[in-house]
Amino acid sequence: MGDKPIWEQIGSSFIQHYYQLFDNDRTQLGAIYIDASCLTWEGQQFQGKAAIVEKLSVSKSQGRAAGSSFPILLVTAHCPLFLLQSLPFQKIQHSITAQDHQPTPDSCIISMVVGQLKADEDPIMGFHQMFLLKNINDAWVCTNDMFRLALHNFG
Amino acid sequence: MKASERRECWGLLLMDFKTYVDQACRAAEEFVNIYYETMDKRRRALIRLYLDKATLIWNGNVVTGLEALNNFFEMLPSSEFQVNMLDCQPVHEQATQAQTTVLVVTSGTVKFDGNKQHFFNQTFLLTAQSTPNNTVWKIASDCFRFQDWASS
Numbered sequence: 001m002g003d004k005p006i007w008e009q010i011g012s013s014f015i016q017h018y019y020q021l022f023d024n025d026r027t028q029l030g031a032i033y034i035d036a037s038c039l040t041w042e043g044q045q046f047q048g049k050a051a052i053v054e055k056l057s058v059s060k061s062q063g064r065a066a067g068s069s070f071p072i073l074l075v076t077a078h079c080p081l082f083l084l085q086s087l088p089f090q091k092i093q094h095s096i097t098a099q100d101h102q103p104t105p106d107s108c109i110i111s112m113v114v115g116q117l118k119a120d121e122d123p124i125m126g127f128h129q130m131f132l133l134k135n136i137n138d139a140w141v142c143t144n145d146m147f148r149l150a151l152h153n154f155g
Numbered sequence: 156m157k158a159s160e161r162r163e164c165w166g167l168l169l170m171d172f173k174t175y176v177d178q179a180c181r182a183a184e185e186f187v188n189i190y191y192e193t194m195d196k197r198r199r200a201l202i203r204l205y206l207d208k209a210t211l212i213w214n215g216n217v218v219t220g221l222e223a224l225n226n227f228f229e230m231l232p233s234s235e236f237q238v239n240m241l242d243c244q245p246v247h248e249q250a251t252q253a254q255t256t257v258l259v260v261t262s263g264t265v266k267f268d269g270n271k272q273h274f275f276n277q278t279f280l281l282t283a284q285s286t287p288n289n290t291v292w293k294i295a296s297d298c299f300r301f302q303d304w305a306s307s
Binding site: 036038040043045097098100102104105110112114126128130132143144146148150 | 208244245258260295296300303304
């Protein structure tokens with residue numbers, strides 16, 4: 001019958017869930033991260049659930065001016081002054097070209113995604129993203145997340 | 156614990172983590188340079204960079220274990236890699252017997268002999284194996300795909 005290995009089932013379920021949340025209501029993404037999670041978004045590092053959710057949320061700026069949003073200053077009890085910039089787009093749609101899943105030696109799952117996305121009225125762009133998933137108390141959470149646009153690829 | 160002591164602890168934790176991240180990422184960058192140079196110029200030595208039980212998924216093809224990896228890399232045409240981007244994160248290991256683990260994502264272009272040039276993305280899970288004299292990094296998981304995989 002050829003059932004998919006369990007890590008592929010979990011990985012692809014997660015991927016589907018993640019992009020569905022991202023495209024429809026990214027404020028809900030917090031649930032998949034924990035305080036030890038790291039996100040690298042286009043080279044910028046974010047540490048911890050709160051910082052990640054802040055980054056991924058809808059921008060608080062009034063409108064888009066020359067492609068950048070207003071920076072947001074965030075001071076918390078734990079962190080030094082951070083200069084954060086929420087994602088500037090309102091609408092986003094991801095389309096997955098391919099995904100790969102592998103188990104790791106310590107029972108985590110690495111998922112790698114290649115695809116395309118369209119933000120607001122911008123032209124379609126390629127992207128790739130990597131997730132490390134860990135099972136904590138019977139729930140699969142994302143401890144590491146790295147995202148890059150394929151900016152060189154105009155195809 | 157007094158409030159001032161607690162604040163100090165958090166400060167130290169942050170500093171240690173940042174230092175830890177920087178060190179891990181610098182090591183990862185060095186490793187990546189060695190990897191692609193070995194891939195391009197000393198292909199037969201490439202499997203030395205993999206753990207015995209390492210897995211590779213190459214454009215959707217699963218390759219597991221050193222023997223399979225060896226055969227795979229022998230068959231793969233000669234390559235010219237150009238890495239344009241590298242991202243790196245340490246992996247928080249909460250298990251006591253954990254070794255230092257780092258995730259690396261690279262992207263750039265590659266030309267395999269007899270084929271057109273492609274944009275590629277590659278993800279490595281690297282594990283540090285420490286001996287008294289030095290630390291050796293090896294690949295536990297490797298995932299490679301062309302960015303334009305669907306149309307290639």
